[in-house]
Amino acid sequence: MTSMVAGINQIIKKNGLPKQVLPEIFSRKDIFPDLHLLDGPLKVYRSQSSFDWRKLRLIVEDEESWKLRYKVWNFMENNPLFFRSHETLPLDVQRHQATKRVYTLYNEKFYGLEEYMERPDLSGKYSSAMISYDPNVSVKLSLAFGMFPNTIRTLGSDRTLDIVNENLNAENAGSFALTEIAHGSNARGMRTTATFEKETKTFVLNTPDFEAAKCWVGNLGKTCTHAIVYAQLYTPDGKCHGLNAFVVPIRDKKTLLAFPGVVVGDLGEKIALNGVDNGFVLFNNYKIPKDYMLSKTGDVDDAGNFISQFKDPKKRMGKSLGALSGGRVGICEIASTYGVKAITIATRYAAARQQFGPEDSNVEYPVIEYQAQQYRMLPHLAAVYAVQFFSTFIGKIYGDMTMKLLMGEDMATAGMEIHALSSVGKPICAWTVRDVIQECREACGGHGYLKCARLGDLRNENDANCTYEGENNILIQQGSNFLINTRAKGWSAFGEVSPLGSVDFLKNGEEIKKLKWSWTQTNVAMKPENLLTIFNWICVHLLERTYDKVKQLQASGQSQFDIRNNSQVFYAINLAKAYGHRSLFEVFYQKVQSLTPSPERDVLSKLLSLYGANVIVNNYIGTLYEGSFVEMGLNVCEILQSGILGILPILKLEAVTLVDAIAPPDFIINSPLGMSDGRIYDHLKSVIYQTPGTFERPEWWKDISYRDYIVKSNL
Amino acid sequence: MTSMVAGINQIIKKNGLPKQVLPEIFSRKDIFPDLHLLDGPLKVYRSQSSFDWRKLRLIVEDEESWKLRYKVWNFMENNPLFFRSHETLPLDVQRHQATKRVYTLYNEKFYGLEEYMERPDLSGKYSSAMISYDPNVSVKLSLAFGMFPNTIRTLGSDRTLDIVNENLNAENAGSFALTEIAHGSNARGMRTTATFEKETKTFVLNTPDFEAAKCWVGNLGKTCTHAIVYAQLYTPDGKCHGLNAFVVPIRDKKTLLAFPGVVVGDLGEKIALNGVDNGFVLFNNYKIPKDYMLSKTGDVDDAGNFISQFKDPKKRMGKSLGALSGGRVGICEIASTYGVKAITIATRYAAARQQFGPEDSNVEYPVIEYQAQQYRMLPHLAAVYAVQFFSTFIGKIYGDMTMKLLMGEDMATAGMEIHALSSVGKPICAWTVRDVIQECREACGGHGYLKCARLGDLRNENDANCTYEGENNILIQQGSNFLINTRAKGWSAFGEVSPLGSVDFLKNGEEIKKLKWSWTQTNVAMKPENLLTIFNWICVHLLERTYDKVKQLQASGQSQFDIRNNSQVFYAINLAKAYGHRSLFEVFYQKVQSLTPSPERDVLSKLLSLYGANVIVNNYIGTLYEGSFVEMGLNVCEILQSGILGILPILKLEAVTLVDAIAPPDFIINSPLGMSDGRIYDHLKSVIYQTPGTFERPEWWKDISYRDYIVKSNL
Ligand SMILES: Cc1cc2nc3c(=O)[nH]c(=O)nc-3n(C[C@H](O)[C@H](O)[C@H](O)COP(=O)(O)OP(=O)(O)OC[C@H]3O[C@@H](n4cnc5c(N)ncnc54)[C@H](O)[C@@H]3O)c2cc1C
Numbered sequence A, B: 001m002t003s004m005v006a007g008i009n010q011i012i013k014k015n016g017l018p019k020q021v022l023p024e025i026f027s028r029k030d031i032f033p034d035l036h037l038l039d040g041p042l043k044v045y046r047s048q049s050s051f052d053w054r055k056l057r058l059i060v061e062d063e064e065s066w067k068l069r070y071k072v073w074n075f076m077e078n079n080p081l082f083f084r085s086h087e088t089l090p091l092d093v094q095r096h097q098a099t100k101r102v103y104t105l106y107n108e109k110f111y112g113l114e115e116y117m118e119r120p121d122l123s124g125k126y127s128s129a130m131i132s133y134d135p136n137v138s139v140k141l142s143l144a145f146g147m148f149p150n151t152i153r154t155l156g157s158d159r160t161l162d163i164v165n166e167n168l169n170a171e172n173a174g175s176f177a178l179t180e181i182a183h184g185s186n187a188r189g190m191r192t193t194a195t196f197e198k199e200t201k202t203f204v205l206n207t208p209d210f211e212a213a214k215c216w217v218g219n220l221g222k223t224c225t226h227a228i229v230y231a232q233l234y235t236p237d238g239k240c241h242g243l244n245a246f247v248v249p250i251r252d253k254k255t256l257l258a259f260p261g262v263v264v265g266d267l268g269e270k271i272a273l274n275g276v277d278n279g280f281v282l283f284n285n286y287k288i289p290k291d292y293m294l295s296k297t298g299d300v301d302d303a304g305n306f307i308s309q310f311k312d313p314k315k316r317m318g319k320s321l322g323a324l325s326g327g328r329v330g331i332c333e334i335a336s337t338y339g340v341k342a343i344t345i346a347t348r349y350a351a352a353r354q355q356f357g358p359e360d361s362n363v364e365y366p367v368i369e370y371q372a373q374q375y376r377m378l379p380h381l382a383a384v385y386a387v388q389f390f391s392t393f394i395g396k397i398y399g400d401m402t403m404k405l406l407m408g409e410d411m412a413t414a415g416m417e418i419h420a421l422s423s424v425g426k427p428i429c430a431w432t433v434r435d436v437i438q439e440c441r442e443a444c445g446g447h448g449y450l451k452c453a454r455l456g457d458l459r460n461e462n463d464a465n466c467t468y469e470g471e472n473n474i475l476i477q478q479g480s481n482f483l484i485n486t487r488a489k490g491w492s493a494f495g496e497v498s499p500l501g502s503v504d505f506l507k508n509g510e511e512i513k514k515l516k517w518s519w520t521q522t523n524v525a526m527k528p529e530n531l532l533t534i535f536n537w538i539c540v541h542l543l544e545r546t547y548d549k550v551k552q553l554q555a556s557g558q559s560q561f562d563i564r565n566n567s568q569v570f571y572a573i574n575l576a577k578a579y580g581h582r583s584l585f586e587v588f589y590q591k592v593q594s595l596t597p598s599p600e601r602d603v604l605s606k607l608l609s610l611y612g613a614n615v616i617v618n619n620y621i622g623t624l625y626e627g628s629f630v631e632m633g634l635n636v637c638e639i640l641q642s643g644i645l646g647i648l649p650i651l652k653l654e655a656v657t658l659v660d661a662i663a664p665p666d667f668i669i670n671s672p673l674g675m676s677d678g679r680i681y682d683h684l685k686s687v688i689y690q691t692p693g694t695f696e697r698p699e700w701w702k703d704i705s706y707r708d709y710i711v712k713s714n715l
């Protein structure tokens, strides 16, 4: 097929105008629709922007990524099972729908093992495509057919391969059961037991009480057949060998009835993600074959002896829980997906919604024309770009690392660094998007409070990102620990622990420490490279300050446990957040650096400055003064503020187009406030008028005029 | 009736031990249950606190207020119509339930006109009692039987009194229709018309198009019989006289069917408050009697001439919309109610939930023992107290003012001040509680994500507080306008515009401006009076800075409209917020000052310091340096931080008891995580096990094992 674009490219190539060569993929009108032709209130903004949104789209994500996304989205749009409704459906219907959609999607094998081997980084984009449609489907699918078999592959042996093969054909469906009612972050304290019985060569699973019930397990409530269960392993000699993982059959594959000895139930309604059946389970002398232990990190022989290559039980547990690290990387992409949707809806709404205008005139301005509204939207738009670049970056390095591990390379150092980086990156992405969505919700005024606007759903869905895959506040401590422990070995040690480059700059900590603010002109201070210097200094300062605090607590004789807990507030927490903020900024910075000069690079560069300056103004001004980075009399707050105020009206003209570059199609946006034509009232009317019952008198109308149900109290 | 307490009081009085006299009301075991006798994890914290929670309870709100609250709550608990369920009910059922509850409560006349005349300030507490049970009931009731008749009373004439009298007997039910699809904040731009027709002595209502449909109107969707409608008034000469209010019959009182000419419908699902039927309406040559114009601010005579005592149409509209100011005051109380519930749940959970403990020990600590968790809870607990004191204060002065107005006093100056104060107070309360709820949600980890934990509901409900009764970001401009306009007349002008005392301090602006930070010791800097000085300086500095900006924009020749819009970000907005923060702090401060020395006063004083220091650290450190309030080298950030760190472990011991003093009963809390006995797992188990369907196989189980619904795509 030769499209028109391809044809033009041919001609252009011949005539030697390489600058105007348009990529072949631009002819894909699903991915690159003619937005500029759409009539409506966004047209004027689209015509004012300085760059080609299609080119930016390919800077944000590459062709393969967009193709994969649209493969999934187009399939959904063409299958009636994926129709969209604006109403809250009954809980059971939500689960039913999600389940059917999961099997239908899995059956399509859009992104299987083969695709994974070629482009492991696209796994996040595949999830993102599903999530932007509906996170329920993605969560259920990735637990049942991703995390479950992957954990068995990583931690299991040949004896559990059958289960993996069945899973590949959707003959079973898995879940991952770590959390208990009374133990979440503190996995070590879990109390489900697996006792080896020599005679029957089985493990006997027991749950001492409700508090030790496994809970929150996605797919466990109604639909899974198997679970990976973490339990305290006891050998016949009565010794406990800590948490180990087992594959545990939960329900009959055909009848879906739970096996005797398994009391399994549904956790009930949640704030969101109600298509996912999170469940709990209690075991009562429930026996599973010896082969079902995932034995890579530790095994039991027929005689009942525990064997492991890891002497230290903590290390063993670390290895066995290692399967979790990919989850954190995934959350960055999930958060990014939500952020993109929210900012798309709110930006388009702000450009379409008119309110007020100059006195004594009948003109009304789109609210995006107001400085106050610009400052509510544009820094968040910049933040969404930052999160998007970061999630793509960390997805890529995680994918690369996994590949190299499979090829047998030693990735221990990179593994440590990605552990630390994802432990700050996941919380920062989740929190950033939390704030993006909230502001978008409020910025859309009353209509933003409609359920069909979707901002409430997005908020409720992203909320879980702050908690699962490691509670944000607990997780972030992993980042500061890494920095403090490395710092204890001297600044130079950072040169050795950072193959991925996230903390490499700290090897120059001693010099960075001595830096001072040296920019009096706004446009100089706002340069990305100078903002990066500021972030570097902030990290060094907060690390030094926290390290001093730790030493001081050590000197006062506190235990390790107490030192860690008592150095959090204003110290380790701020340090970890700064590491996260700097990482997002730096990834964005490197991305811009990698581009050849172009209008797209220019606009990204402004967005980057806005992101950086705004993060500093809102979080670190006190730090800059407190650490004497700034000389007295120098009003750096004002310098950065005026930098931000200068960028707002420029980016206002680009905002709609910046959103076009990252937005999914209207079928996915599914909000009358955020459609690509910006015709907010037409879409609102259409949703409201077509909702069943809109104009009907309720069946219970008599309870308004004849109130026989009122029983007067005799209090 | 002589209770035991009363008897003891008698004896004590005789024996001259006045310090131990216990108020009679302590014998009310519903209001003052024996919390210290409850077995469970909270017992140890209750035994450690330094003060009597019952005494604090009476400091927070007086006897009458608590009695009214418990009258409502006890009635509900004893009426099966007010049973509680944890599941999301279908939309129609939510509306039905809310409607029946409204009529049942209204029938009880817990707080009618008589009670209002005696204690107008208790109107907020009455609403609060309902809201803490379920905001739907309160919103519907106060629109139907509060705002509707009150607006007619205020703006109407004798000709509309019949409607008010019918309303008193619940023979009609009202709503308040101002907002249109395309116009919210900008009321002046609304397009619904009311044209006077001489021949028929009627007003003919018309809605030009969907964009001009009245919308968001609570009770309009399904249940009201009448609406107050704001429309552009046209006289037969074709002249427009601006927005005026009319009482408009919507539905037949008996059949609940809409009248011909009225197209009325339901706006559909919202983020929350789904028991309230928010609706929209379009009029098509719909005639209403001339008498139905609310004619106090302007009238039309039989000949079709418009008559008004207000020459300036803007002033007339201001008067006619004046009915809205009470709403803002009400929101402060609503936000306070949500905040109390959220912090109660999260504090009790933090004291009951154990996680981690010293290495190599089996002890686990309640998470409130960790500094990080303390800093997530305690400043928010302090903020809830601040909001609660502020909402009580503003409710009181608003009630007083309304009474004086009724007695014919001229309250113009106080009216202006309360307008400004409520315009910053409402947003600050709504936003403060927004942040309280979000942190509480996250602080409860996974279980906080259960719907039955209620934190998601609270967040979704409070969310509306940011938007209705004046969109926060628009509203807050009223506060900064007031300050800037007064400042333009010189600092001394503040002495004349502040009968309520909220900006009186600014008359000393010139001196305050010269103040410098002068405290090197943490415990001195943390004293409430010194924190108040800091807030004073911040307000003065930001006012001066904003005023300068305005003058500068004026000098550059910008229009009034542009000046206002271009002085918002980093200037007017920060100023308005600071005015709000200072007001909350000052009301709290005055409250503490008014108390005689006692353990209750001591703990409140610490809470106050924590609130103030934390607001400053998180919002104004940059301002302090930027405005040179702080000399270089003085590390004020560290001073305040160490003050906060010092207070945390002290207030940790008081937190559970501080919450007891403000918490509603368990029936109202209705969250397994937040019950007064702290037995979180027992309550969780009970909720989960008793939810219908928990252990059942879904009816659609076959769709898991036999997947005949899958249609393979042929893409
Ligand atoms: C939607 C959803 C899906 C989930 N899916 C699964 C699943 O499929 N499988 C599974 O096994 N689990 C699942 N989980 C559970 C999830 O992993 C846990 O909720 C998470 O690990 C947090 O643990 P927790 O809830 O027990 O919080 P806790 O550990 O109890 O923490 C409670 C609070 O205490 C604080 N805290 C705890 N310790 C400290 C400390 N030392 N210092 C300071 N503060 C502290 C925390 O920060 C938090 O605010 C899911 C959860 C959710 C919400």
Ligand SMILES: Cc1cc2nc3c(=O)[nH]c(=O)nc-3n(C[C@H](O)[C@H](O)[C@H](O)COP(=O)(O)OP(=O)(O)OC[C@H]3O[C@@H](n4cnc5c(N)ncnc54)[C@H](O)[C@@H]3O)c2cc1C
Pocket: A353, A355, A356, A367, A370, A371, A372, A373, A442, A443, A444, A445, A446, A447, A449, B176, B177, B178, B179, B182, B183, B184, B185, B186, B215, B216, B217, B218, B273, B278, B464, B467, B468, B469, B470, B471, B473, B474, B565
């Ligand atoms: C739950 C609920 C119940 C309600 N009940 C009622 C009711 O009973 N009766 C009724 O009449 N109404 C009701 N409303 C409507 C409510 O009063 C309006 O939503 C509110 O006034 C805000 O107006 P808007 O939604 O049109 O926002 P808009 O005015 O359109 O504002 C949209 C956005 O633009 C921004 N913006 C607008 N102008 C400017 C400017 N000049 N400078 C900077 N930014 C600007 C705003 O800050 C906001 O973020 C209700 C709303 C809700 C959510």
